Amino acid sequence: MLEELNVRNYALIDNLSVSFEGGLNILTGETGAGKSIIVGALSFLLGAKAETSVIRTGSEEASVSAVVSIREDNRDALDWLASRDIAAEDGRIIVRRNIKTSGRSSIYIQDAPLSRNDLEQCMGLLFDLHGQHSHESLLHKEIHRKYLDRFAGLENEAAQFNGIFLNLADKKRTLETSAANERDRDARLEILRYAIEEIDKAAVKNGESRELEAESKRLASFEKLAGQVNSAAAALFEDEPSVLSLTRRVRTAMDNAAAIDGELSAMQQRTENLYYEAEDLAEEFRSYRDALRYEPGRLEEVEERLALLYRLRKKYGGAASGSGIEEDGILAYRNAAEAEIDALSNAGENRGKLGAEIALLEKDLAGRASALGAKRRSAAAKLGDRISTILKSLGMPNARFEVGVNNRGQSAEPQKTSMVIGPWGAEDVEFLISANAGEPLKDLSRIASGGELSRVMLAIKTALTGEHTGAVSDSKRISDSQETLVFDEIDTGIGGEVALAVGDYLRKIGGIKQIFCVTHLASIAVRADNHLRVEKKTGGGRTTTVISVLSADTLRGEIARMLAGDAGGAAALAHADELLKKYKK
Structure with a gap:
């Protein structure tokens, strides 16, 4: 509320x-x-x-x-x-x-x-909101089934039926797709096996292209790199004076100075750290320079490997980034191909299982459809009578309302009826009305009067609550x-x-x-x-x-205004008092 x-x-x-x-x-x-x-x-x-x-x-x-x-x-x-x-x-x-x-x-x-x-x-x-034009929703037949199911307490049963129907439809689509795939299975298997063989032969490793690109860049500029490395090595530890020899001299001088003036101890510690850092850097740089070798033909090998990885990425997937080509897409394709080969190889067995599941679901759905249809037909008669009774009290004394529950289809043989099952059952539900005596039942869209449609909507809502019976216990039983x-x-x-x-x-x-x-x-x-x-x-x-x-006082004036457009007129107020006395609780 x-x-x-x-x-x-x-x-x-x-x-x-x-x-x-x-x-x-x-x-x-x-x-x-x-x-x-x-x-x-x-x-x-x-x-x-x-x-x-x-x-x-x-x-x-x-x-x-x-x-x-x-x-x-x-x-x-x-x-x-x-x-x-x-x-x-x-x-x-x-x-x-x-x-x-x-x-x-x-x-x-x-x-x-x-x-x-x-x-x-x-x-x-x-909440259930009906706007100025929402009663027109009654003209849509799909809402009729919902109202009938609500009245009959079948909403959960209908929802379960719909879930099974959708599951069955999904399995049928899977079976149809599998049957279609069977025709192309051999060709597809050949393609997938070739892809796996090509990827395995290449021995693809995720992230290797980044390493290869870095090596390619180094090899392509090897002469310039070697020159810069030698220049840095000379300055760091070969020339005289070098960075290493200078830091050694500074360290020695600061050790002696700090022995005289203790205030220099902090700076002495820093120069000592500087010396050890220079010594570690020199050692690492010697190792790098000693390992730096130019291998004729290696640049060509690297570029060929990169070209191969690029081709595989174009064929099987991967992501290009600023730092190189990722191989995870290639490897993901390989794994997916292996899974698909397994599925295709077992397609016959899987289709057999799927067919058996479909048969069981169809039998279950047919039984549920029959039971649901019987309950709807029983409830339809009660709902039609109930709404007809209410409409008579709403100024439509000759109205006759009927809830039609019709089979969705029939077989070509007149003597046999074929159950055609849809998402919500094996029947169509339609509200029919005859607003005047002697008129045949027609669908609600043939009602010309908006006032009649409004009353039909109110009658349906009243019927759904059961309040027209005057029995609260009954209304609670069937209330939505x-x-x-x-x-x-x-x-x-x-x-x-x-x-x-x-x-x-x-x-x-x-x-x-x-x-x-x-x-x-x-x-x-x-x-x-x-x-x-x-x-x-x-x-x-x-x-x-x-x-x-x-309040009670302002209510009189508002009712008078609604009656005569005059909230203070004596005649309008007298009429308002009469209505309030007669109809106000």
């Missing part, structure tokens, strides 16, 4: 903080006051895509946060959080999302950073996990007695769910458990959207 919503710098909202209650929360206000902005901010928090255009002019970022409580029996939401090491505190989580003018966004549940997809998944287990339902202007295209019926049903659903409803109809607004008014205010040259919870 949404307990608190905080919005900053979102569209016309400067800084808004509001608390909500359970039951039916009604949002009203003049057209353009910003009711859709409140719903938009909530939608943003639930994971909807957002553009930087929602950031209030003059601000660097927009942010929305909320305190959300989770029922102990909402295992779907609690398990989702636990799988990501997120713990609710006292049954509550804090959700935060912001977007900057740069387009960068951050999302947190508690202190855990999440992706937008994660946010959408989690909030989808807690979403604890909060949001309806943005569900009153589109309705009025009169129909509006009263819609209000009655919203209040009934509010008995077990938290409901948010944006409405322009007073006959719906008077059913609110918590009534909030959205207004625009101007100050300092800026327009701001604000929201306030109405």
